[in-house]
Amino acid sequence: MPAEVLADETWAGGCLCGRVRYRCRTKPRNAGYCHCRICQRNAGAPVIACAYVGLEDFAYTAGEPTVYQSTEQGERRFCPTCGTPLEYRERGGDFVSVNVATLDRPEEVKPAFHIWTASRIPWFDTRDDLPRHPGPHPEF
Ligand SMILES: [Zn+2]
Ligand SMILES: [Zn+2]
Numbered sequence: 001m002p003a004e005v006l007a008d009e010t011w012a013g014g015c016l017c018g019r020v021r022y023r024c025r026t027k028p029r030n031a032g033y034c035h036c037r038i039c040q041r042n043a044g045a046p047v048i049a050c051a052y053v054g055l056e057d058f059a060y061t062a063g064e065p066t067v068y069q070s071t072e073q074g075e076r077r078f079c080p081t082c083g084t085p086l087e088y089r090e091r092g093g094d095f096v097s098v099n100v101a102t103l104d105r106p107e108e109v110k111p112a113f114h115i116w117t118a119s120r121i122p123w124f125d126t127r128d129d130l131p132r133h134p135g136p137h138p139e140f
Helices: 003-010 037-043
Strands: 012-014 021-024 029-034 048-054 058-062 066-069 074-078 085-090 095-099
Touching (some): 037 048, 037 085
Antiparallel strands (some): 012 021, 021 058, 066 074, 074 085
């Protein structure tokens, strides 16, 4: 089997109901936990895990996600049927930030840092020694 086909299958993902599916041509990188209020409300969860993939390496393979403009530059895509939040990107940007838990194999994309811990919900924490940043990641 060609390596590219294998990679496509490995880094595929989708929503709860299966209507919207996507694939990443490369392994999502720079995975981390985001504690920002927008992610919290968007996911209805205390934190999300997200990871970056180049825009040119990301594509929807089934269904059409709904686009929600969450900030002046930010766009979030979700399934119009089941509501699963799938990814975040910035207008004119060159990457997509995939919600790791929507990958078919989320166990292989491990978060390596925390960002926006200034808005971490006090009753929620994770037991790890990963770097913690009160705001955005200083490098990306
Ligand atoms: Zn769905
Ligand atoms: Zn966030």
